[in-house]
Amino acid sequence: MKLAARVGQVSPSLTLAISAKAKAMKAEGLDVCSFSAGEPDFDTPAHIKTAAKKALDEGKTKYGPAAGEPKLREAIARKLREENGLNYQAENVIVTNGGKHSLFGLMLALLEAGDEAIVPAPYWLSYPEMVKLAHGTPVIVPTDASTGYKITPDELRAAITPQTKLFVLNSPSNPTGMVYTPEEIKALAAVIVEHDILVVSDEIYEKIIYDGTTHLSIGAVGPKIFDRTIISNGFAKAFSMTGWRLGYLAGPVELIKAVTTIQSHSTSNVCTFAQYGAIAALEGSQDCVEEMRQAFALRRQVMFERLNAIPGLSCPKPDGAFYLFVDISKIGLKSLEFCNALLESQQVATVPGIAFGDDNCIRLSYATDMASIEKGMDRLEQFTLKG
Numbered sequence: 144m145k146l147a148a149r150v151g152q153v154s155p156s157l158t159l160a161i162s163a164k165a166k167a168m169k170a171e172g173l174d175v176c177s178f179s180a181g182e183p184d185f186d187t188p189a190h191i192k193t194a195a196k197k198a199l200d201e202g203k204t205k206y207g208p209a210a211g212e213p214k215l216r217e218a219i220a221r222k223l224r225e226e227n228g229l230n231y232q233a234e235n236v237i238v239t240n241g242g243k244h245s246l247f248g249l250m251l252a253l254l255e256a257g258d259e260a261i262v263p264a265p266y267w268l269s270y271p272e273m274v275k276l277a278h279g280t281p282v283i284v285p286t287d288a289s290t291g292y293k294i295t296p297d298e299l300r301a302a303i304t305p306q307t308k309l310f311v312l313n314s315p316s317n318p319t320g321m322v323y324t325p326e327e328i329k330a331l332a333a334v335i336v337e338h339d340i341l342v343v344s345d346e347i348y349e350k351i352i353y354d355g356t357t358h359l360s361i362g363a364v365g366p367k368i369f370d371r372t373i374i375s376n377g378f379a380k381a382f383s384m385t386g387w388r389l390g391y392l393a394g395p396v397e398l399i400k401a402v403t404t405i406q407s408h409s410t411s412n413v414c415t416f417a418q419y420g421a422i423a424a425l426e427g428s429q430d431c432v433e434e435m436r437q438a439f440a441l442r443r444q445v446m447f448e449r450l451n452a453i454p455g456l457s458c459p460k461p462d463g464a465f466y467l468f469v470d471i472s473k474i475g476l477k478s479l480e481f482c483n484a485l486l487e488s489q490q491v492a493t494v495p496g497i498a499f500g501d502d503n504c505i506r507l508s509y510a511t512d513m514a515s516i517e518k519g520m521d522r523l524e525q526f527t528l529k530g
């Protein structure tokens with residue numbers, strides 16, 4: 144069969160592949176420590192599940208508006224105004240099938256052949272692939288631990304060409320966990336305004352930050368950057384709702400209308416009764432978010448300390464998300480070789496940095512229980528000793 148050229152240009156998700164291999168080993172009865180998951184290990188909070196069940200029982204089982212239930216769009220717009228200082232109304236918001244699909248819809252609505260999108264590396268692995276699927280060109284700007292894996296304003300400026308349409312910003316970051324400070328966000332905003340490009344800010348980890356770190360949404364810096372900002376967010380990480388497939392995009396009405404048209408011909412509305420769970424998530428108590436954040440904070444501390452005590456491995460202390468991005472270059476293996484060998488010899492699942500555009504590193508998720516973290520760190524230590 145001759146498949147469309149666009150398929151050949153993208154690679155399947157490597158994170159999902161390693162997770163699948165680890166699951167298969169578990170199914171065979173092997174004692175696997177998995178640090179590969181990109182999702183919280185908690186159940187969805189009860190009041191959110193109750194709201195969705197109630198909606199189901201009340202017959203919220205039909206097609207709804209493609210852009211989402213009006214009540215949810217209102218609740219999201221209110222959240223963005225009150226928590227993020229972004230002056231959005233319901234018409235500025237579309238509810239999507241996860242934060243992943245909100246980004247995909249955005250790329251399809253915005254990019255065409257010849258358009259460039261600047262993506263700092265290490266990046267969330269779907270960004271460049273989505274740009275390519277939309278026939279745009281990803282322009283990868285490598286960063287390293289010396290700048291805390293953050294792109295500097297000068298590096299951003301140097302990457303901008305007359306073809307640049309979009310800058311992809313992700314803070315807190317997957318895979319590095321780094322968070323741009325408000326000053327750094329302001330400096331990037333100045334470059335974006337100066338060169339009149341657009342920025343999509345993926346804020347899916349905004350609630351998972353540590354040690355008094357501040358999350359500043361780039362669109363809140365001022366009116367000029369606000370007009371050039373698109374926000375992508377969702378419920379998966381903050382509320383442990385990965386399987387619900389609920390995200391959203393917020394931005395200029397013209398763009399939201401375009402994404403809605405695309406969505407109306409592809410997925411239609413997000414599962415109707417699931418959207419009522421999202422309304423409960425936003426309108427209910429936020430204590431559940433804080434409880435999960437505190438659990439992540441403890442695990443982060445333990446994993447960070449244990450890891451940096453292992454000779455040959457190092458990572459900067461992340462300010463957000465639930466990942467450590469670990470430099471393995473002193474061990475002398477490429478990231479994929481390292482991850483495969485570690486999985487096979489010690490049954491510890493991690494993700495090779497090559498998937499995120501950095502072959503010197505691997506990603507470890509600490510969205511798992513403390514006992515697994517202790518056991519996994521023992522094994523990782525064994526692995527680096529034995530080689």
Ligand SMILES: *Cc1c(COP(=O)(O)O)cnc(C)c1O
Pocket residue numbers: 181240241242243244267313316317345347376377378379380385388389390
């Ligand atoms: C998890 C994640 C998303 C979105 O996930 P959904 O499950 O589609 O909501 C978006 N961006 C990053 C960086 C992520 O890690």
